Structures are given as structure tokens and as C-alpha cells.
Amino acid sequence: MYVCNNDIKLPDPDTIVWKYLDLSKFLDLLLRRQLFMSRSDKFEDQYEGTFSEPTYEELIKIAKNNPEFLDNYKSHRKNVVISSWHINEYESYAMWQIFTKNQEGLAIQSTIGRLQESLALETEYEQHIGEVEYIDYKKEYIPFDNNFFPFLFKRKSFQYEREVRIISDLTKYNLTINEGVKTDVDINKLIEKIYIHPKSQNWYKNLVIQLMQQLGFNFSIEISDLESDILI
Structure with missing residues (x-):
């Protein structure tokens, strides 16, 4: 269930977002109608x-007479799960390279508004959507008056990600979360268009189209802009 959090920076509902993934993960999303959300401390970036x-120095002062204060923050990371999306009006060559392999994979095109609508199901977990801010971790301050703020800031080295996140804090459920959890979504609201990897073979493109037909989905499958014909 999507919940609006006024403290969290959220782009305009018409903002275009993308998710790049391989075919197996895409089929899992379609068949289960569930979106995978990774445990926050399982991402490659150790600073997640x-x-x-500057914030840590302030926290140390607060924790001086309360040693459990920092321990709670450390354990909190294991209970927060995230689904990452890429903000971009167009396809990203870099995202194809990072998130797909062997010139195979797909990209889901959606919007912030569609993400909100797709999460408006009566599910057990609350989901929040927020845009990531990229800062200098040596100089800039991260506020800590909201439990989600530490997960909405990243180092400037990751600016190319242009990330927006769906976030859930599952602390109160006392769950043992391994890699992550799956949350129910309305697939038809989540997905606006599908793009097949621009360098994939024709058999792979035909396979994706055939699978969509057999599963009864009629998403618009677009030709990648990176596949356009040379005009000279």
C-alpha cells in the first residue's frame, strides 16, 4: 500500500522512470505479480x-550516554527493503550495460504516477516513494528526523543512477529478511511500455513477444532508440 510521506522529496507524477532487468526477473514479476524489494544492506554500495x-559526528555525541542509539541504526538497515528505478526521459545506454548481460534483457518504462497507482493494493506493507539526493559525504549533512532519510541520500559518485526508490520499513513485523521481500503490485498499472535490449538477436525479440502473447499481456513493446537506422 503506497503511503504519501510529506517529508520525502517526490518528483512530478508524469516523470518517466525505468527499470532494467533480465528476462527471468521480468517473467517472475509478471507471473507472481509481485515486485522484488532488496534488503538495503545487500546493495553493492557499502554506504547504503x-x-x-557531519551527521555521524552529531550522532556520536547523542550516543555518548546511549550506546544503543547507534546500534539501532545499524540493525535498522536489515529491515528496510528497496526497489530502485531510474529517472530519465529517454533510454540509458549506461543502464543497459550495468543491469543486463549478453545483449539480452528488458527495460520497463513507467511513471511516478503509475508506481503510486500500482502500489495502491491492500497489502500488508506500507510503501513510500522518494527521489535520491547525491551529496558529498565528507561535507554535507543528512538529516535523521525521518527513518527513511538515510536511504534517500547517496554519494555523488552515483549521480549517474538518477534513482527514485520504493521503500518499506519492515521493522515492526519482526521478520527474518534474507535477500529481500516481494510485494503485490498491479502489473497493468506498473508497466506502460517494454523495451527489448537494442543489441539482442531477432530470436530473443521474437521470444519476448511470444511470451507476452501466451501470458495474455498486451503491453506496448517499443523499438529501442539505440536501434535506430543510420541516416547517412
């Missing part, structure tokens, strides 16, 4: 859910 140096 942590604080910048």
Missing part, C-alpha cells in the same frame, strides 16, 4: 543506509 561524516 549510513550517514555522512
Whole structure:
């Protein structure tokens, strides 16, 4: 269930977002009608859910007479799950390279508004959507008056990601979360268009189209802009 959090920066509902993934993950999404959300401390960036140096210095002062204060923040990362999306009006060559392999894979095109609508199901978990801000962790301050803020800031080295996140804090459910959890979504509201990897073979493109037909989905399948004919 999507919940609006006024403290969290959210782009305009018409903002276009993308998710790049391989065919197996895409089929899992379609068949289960569930979106995978990764445990926040399982991302490659070791700084996920942590604080910048100015904020950490302030936290140390607060924790001086309360040692459990920092421990709670560390354990909190294991209970926060995230689904990452890429903000871009157009396809991203870099995202194809990073998130797909062997010139195979797909990209889901959606919008912020569609994400909100797709999460408006009566599910057990609350989901929040927020845009990531990229800062200098040595100089800039991360506020900590909202439990989601540590997960909405990243180092400037990751600016190319242009990330927006669906986030859930599952602390109150006392779950043992391994890699992550899956949450129900309305597939037809989530997905606006599908793009097949621009360098994939024809047999792969035909396979994706055939699978969509057999599964009864009629998503618009677009030709990648990166596949356009040379005009000279």
C-alpha cells in the first residue's frame, strides 16, 4: 500500500522512470505479480543506509550516554527493503550495460504516477516513494528526523543512477529478511511500455513477444532508440 510521506522529496507524477532487468526477473514479476524489494544492506554500495561524516559526528555525541542509539541504526538497515528505478526521459545506454548481460534483457518504462497507482493494493506493507539526493559525504549533512532519510541520500559518485526508490520499513513485523521481500503490485498499472535490449538477436525479440502473447499481456513493446537506422 503506497503511503504519501510529506517529508520525502517526490518528483512530478508524469516523470518517466525505468527499470532494467533480465528476462527471468521480468517473467517472475509478471507471473507472481509481485515486485522484488532488496534488503538495503545487500546493495553493492557499502554506504547504503549510513550517514555522512557531519551527521555521524552529531550522532556520536547523542550516543555518548546511549550506546544503543547507534546500534539501532545499524540493525535498522536489515529491515528496510528497496526497489530502485531510474529517472530519465529517454533510454540509458549506461543502464543497459550495468543491469543486463549478453545483449539480452528488458527495460520497463513507467511513471511516478503509475508506481503510486500500482502500489495502491491492500497489502500488508506500507510503501513510500522518494527521489535520491547525491551529496558529498565528507561535507554535507543528512538529516535523521525521518527513518527513511538515510536511504534517500547517496554519494555523488552515483549521480549517474538518477534513482527514485520504493521503500518499506519492515521493522515492526519482526521478520527474518534474507535477500529481500516481494510485494503485490498491479502489473497493468506498473508497466506502460517494454523495451527489448537494442543489441539482442531477432530470436530473443521474437521470444519476448511470444511470451507476452501466451501470458495474455498486451503491453506496448517499443523499438529501442539505440536501434535506430543510420541516416547517412
